[in-house]
Amino acid sequence: MSFLIVLAALCFLMFVAYRGYSVILFAPIAALGAVLLTDPSLVAPMFTGLFMDKMVGFLKLYFPVFLLGAVFGKLIEISGFSKAIVKATIAVVGAQRAMLSIVLVCALLTYGGVSLFVVVFAVYPFAAELFRQSDIPKRLIPGTIALGAFTFTMDALPGTPQIQNIIPASFFGTTAWAAPVLGTLGGVFILGVGLAYLEWRRRKALAAGEGYGDAATLVNEPASFAGGRLANPLIAILPLVLVGVSNKLFTGLIPRFYGQTHEFVPAVIGTPAPVVQEVSKVAAIWAVEGALLVGIATVLAFAWKPVIASFAEGTKSAIGGALLASMNTASEYGFGAVIAALPGFLVVANALSAIPNPLVNEAVTVTALAGITGSASGGMSIALAAMAETFIANANAAGIPMEVMHRVAAMASGGMDTLPHNGAVITLLAVTGLTHRQAYKDVFAITLVKTLAVFVVIGVFYATGWV
DSSP, X not given: OHHHHHHHHHHHHHHHHHTTOOHHHHHHHHHHHHHHHHOGGGHHHHIIIIIHHHHHHHHHHHHHHHHHHXXXXXXXXXXXXXXXXXXXXXXXXXXXXXXXXXXHHHHHHHHTTOOHHHHHHHHHHHHHHHHHHHTOOGGGHHHHHHHHHTTIIIIISTTOOSHHHHHHHHHHTOOTTOSHHHXXXXXXXXXXXXXXXXXXXXXXXXXXXXXXXXXXTOOSOOOOOOSSSOOOHHHHHHHHHHHHHHXXXXXXXXXXXXXXXXXXXXXXXXXXXXXXXXXXXXXXXXXXXXXXXXXXXXXXXXXXHHHHHHHHHHHHHHHHHHHHHHHHHHHHHHHHHHHHTSHHHHHHHHHHTTOSSHHHHHHHHHHHHHHHHTOHHHHHHHXXXXXXXXXXXXXXXXXXXXXXXXXXXXXXXXXXXXXXTOHHHHHHHHHHTOOHHHHHHHHHHHHHHHHHHHHHHHHHHHHHOOX
């Protein structure tokens, strides 16, 4: 019964998200409904002590990233830089390869360490422009961005700095470069199959006579560039490049400057206690925020006139979008925390541990828990915290290197996590102005490709012994 309660809460939230209802409203309803059916006395304590605590904690850490990412994306749009990049892209790769262009830009940004959420805000303006000029249906944009940002550069390619590739290192004693051959092969599989699927969808739409969409009904369309001559493409892409480079530099410099912890005494009346900040926990977030400020400053420096003319109205819509996206994701985060604290969740975890093969056991456990919680990093953290010792013991008994365990766990976390209630998916759809019914089908197809890639990698390891 406890398992059925968890399953019902998950299915209910996926259903309402797919139907277009607000996750901000229904995530707590779904979570607390599950608590009510499990132990009614825990509804109020769970809501305040767990759901709201996790929700507010997420906003405290990540809202500035959402805000700066949204403003950066809006400035890329109103400066005309997105249009300049699109024009150059069409000239180089051709209008028919618009999806490849977007996938590669997303991949470069995420592999450079830029947050997945920031990539959505930054890439959407010129994705919309490129798809419009190429007359590709707008509904294919979320699937295209998902392939570029949420898959192979998130956790498959060795060395990626995304958190999904970092978490396993602390459990298996490995590094971000674990299993480079398997990770690269997995990444190539995802990219190849994903692009083939998207191209098939584009050709099918073309054959049906479907274009970008009716301008009168589309939502969150980037504003038309109101300036004169477009910027040089190299200048237009410079802010995106600087965001990636600055993020990398700040990631190394911030811990050196502040040390492991930093404290200060607030300048207020009385004798307040010093405020102590654990820098190691926020250095990556500070680095992203600093990089986005560099990107914003670069856009302002090279396109002051067109930006300042639309800055007030443009940033209002960007801030509104950032608030909605961050609240959606934070609500999902609170939902996942509550579900993970219920007895039914333990039933799932214990049942998954019965799978005999160590790699398949790890892959299924991690991707299942990521799907239930709606979070790749959250599901993987829960799975490894509870079962890492078992995974390691089984792997040692079977002669499986820890590097392979690392890569399988990382890739599995980004498999079924992108179900309809996933925060990144909801953010992606909100930013692009599309609904689950319009665009989720393609995101789910990419999810299946990503999940399949994990088992392809496992098969390659057993067939060849490559690491």
